[in-house]
Structures are given as structure tokens and as C-alpha cells.
Amino acid sequence: MEGIFVSGAVASASLGSSVFVPPSNPVDPAVRELWQRVRTALRQEAGDHVFDAWLAPVAILGCDGDLVRLAAPSAFDADWVNSNYGDSLRRHFAAQNPALRRVSVTAAGPAASPVPSRAMPQSAPSQPLPVDARYNFDNFIVGKANELAYNAALTMAEPGAPGFNPLFLHGATGLGKTHLMHAIGNAFLARHPQARVAYLSAEKFMVEFMAAMRAKDTISFKQRLRSVDLLMIDDVQFIAGKDSTQEEFFHTMNEIIGAGKRLVITADRSPQNLEGIQERILSRMAWGLVADINPADYELRLNILQAKVATLGNRVQVPDDVVEFLARKITANVRELEGALNRVTAFALLIGKPITLEFTRETLADLLRAHEKKLTIDEIQRKVADYYGLRLADLLSERRAREVARPRQIAMYLAKKMTPRSLPEIGRRFGNRDHTTVMHAVKKVEELRAKDREIDSDVATLARLLDG
């Protein structure tokens, strides 16, 4: 997730003191009409809130060749619009006229004449949220893997000094670091609607800082970030080895912390493991609270999926066995888990089919293959022996007593069903038995499963344990 968002209060500080003045030079009526169409498309895309607060005040200056020139009320607004809607503007203009390939949004110059009735909306509530409203604490599911990070994040958003600063969240990709950051931002703003909050990726920090250096205007960059109440920098590992950016980052950290403002940083690894980051930055980070997010265990994966399914409402039914199957199979990270569920539901809706286990397996065949782990006969033997409280040696022995022979047959059955090994090979691995013995075992277990519920449930449980 990327982009720099600064909350209403920063914007209204710059907007409130001045009245935006649209350019007074006449604009070609055809260009004005084109702009009107682009504005309609933008309103649809951005929604009324964002459009009214940020895009409505943007005015068109004219077109030069393939370049459309737009003006925003301030340098800050121009920057915001460029960062967040630059691509959309280019797309919408090109859709109206393919010859228009570039868009520049600059701050309105002093030449424009005052038109007081075009005053910008000044009230903070009409400003868009600086952080992504979709991510909050309520829809973050907590488990052992993330509870420390979650509690620390809650504290960071609470009133009063948090007792630590900065908060450093680290964990592998797709485990919820960015989600928690946005949740902090949303909760903080809900409590302090006038607060100035900035969220940006470390990459964005670097790009903007370099641009400011090139334009010889680092002052406004510094002011913008250092004047906020809550600063959140995502994926800080990105600035490894980037010395001048690190220099600026260090001073930003110091100013924010020194002024008692809150700082949240995320990275894909702990401060000790961040290579290429200056020692002084690392020790500053380690000063605060370092909280890790670990890969979700089965229970957490299941809870996350169930919560996501609940948000689908009646639009689509996802049976429990499908949810359990996904939680068992997609273990890499939460982003992938969510993606798998989305894929299955989207496809089912598209072709109007109910979601079943079979449908899920088919829809996710490529993903599941990539995740498939190679199950070995050894693992099966160990798991079955454990399950029935036997020693491995008993399972492989010549003993024919029922309490040993039955688990042995079940282990052979599972080896045949869950590995690509041949009957003779399985026989060999079970104390050099003949392939007909394995064949008999498979047949026997199939018969037993059909008539004995206890055995059927034991075999299903073992298969699930081995599958997980």
C-alpha cells in the first residue's frame, strides 16, 4: 500500500488561511467541456467526500500539445492530487482524447485574481481520511501470532502518552502490518479529529525527499512531515543503503519523538536484522516497542476466513468445509489466504455455481499445487503410530494382534492414497511385505470405512492431520 496521505488538519491549515483562486485567464470552451467530463468520471471513482475535499477545487489551465495543465489551491494539494490521482487523471484525459498523454498539477500561482466565492471547504470533517478506512481494529482478527502487535497498536492510538515511542512492527509480507498501521491512524483520528496524521511508505519518503532535493525545496518536505501528530512509515527496509534518505529519516524521527508526537514504523524484519540501516537509526527504533507479527496458525487463519466470509453476507454461501480446507491449505500469509477466498467467491458468482470443496480445489488448482508439500511414508507411519499410541517398531513388526495390525493397515491405506508410491514400494517400507498385503490392507480399510463410523472418523482425522 502506498501513497502519502496527510489528514485534514494539515490541509486545512494551509487551506484555511488562504482562499483558492481559480485561474482567471479564459479557457477554451472545448477544454472546459472536456474537463467537466473528466471531473464527472473522477467523482464516480473517488466518491463525493474525496472529490469535494481535494479534486473539486482543482482547475484546468489549458492544454499544450499532449500536456494538460491543472492548478490546485496549494503546493500541498497539488502534491496530494499528483500522488493519489495522477494516474487516474492521465487515464481519464486519455479516455476523452488519446492525444492527451501527460497531466501536470501545480500550485496556483500569484497571478490569479481573487474570486472569494470559490473558497475551499474549510471544515476538517469534510476532508477525506488520510488513512485507508477499510482497515481498522474491528476487522483485525487477533490470535497468538499477532496479539502483541495488536495490543501495542491499540495503545499507540489511545489518548495520553503511549509509554513507548516509536512503535516498530515487523513481520513477513502479508501478515497485517499495514492493516495495523491504518487501524492506528483511523482510531487516532476518531479520537482526535483535528489531528495531523501522515502515512507513507519508506519508498515514497525517499522519492519525495529526492524530488525535494532536486527542486532545492527540502524545507516544505521537512515541515510537512515533522509537523504531524502521528507519523507512520511503512516498509522501512526500503531505505537500506540509501544514505542521504537515512540522514533525513533520522532527523525526522528525532523531531517527531522529541516533540512528543507518535511514530510508527514497520519493516519485514526486526531492527537487529535490518542490514544497511545506520546504527543510530536502529538504536532509535529499538528505543521504543518492537513487536513482531508471526505467521498465522491454523486457528487464526480459520478465524480470519470466517470473519471475511461473514462480511459477504447473503451474496454467496461458503460452506464450513471449504473454509476449513482453505485455512489448512493456504498457510503462507493472510494476503494469500484472502486472495484464495476472493478467487473462489468471485468465480462462483461469475459462473453462478455453488461453492463446494470440489469447486474450490478446481478453482485453486494452481495455487494448491504450489503449496503441496511432499508427504512421506515415514511421516504417515509416525503419525499413525502416535495416534494409536504405538511404537514405530510395532507398526513395522510381524505382530498380527488386532491393535497393531489395524493401525498398520490404515497406515498402508493412507500411504497408498496420499503419496504417489507404488504398492511394492509401500510393502517394502512396511517391513518388506509383499505388494498383495498392501492391496489387501487398502481394500480392508475401504470396507471398514463404509461400515464402521469410528474407523472412518479415525482415518479422516489422520488424513487431515497429515494434510495440514
Ligand SMILES: Nc1ncnc2c1ncn2[C@@H]1O[C@H](COP(=O)(O)OP(=O)(O)OP(=O)(O)O)[C@@H](O)[C@H]1O
Ligand atoms: N489479523 C488479520 N485480520 C484480518 N485481516 C488481516 C489480518 N492480517 C492481515 N490481514 C489482511 O491481509 C492483507 C495483507 O495485510 P497487510 O497489507 O497489512 O500486510 P503487510 O504485513 O503490511 O504486508 P507487506 O509487508 O507486503 O506490505 C490485508 O488485506 C489485511 O487486511
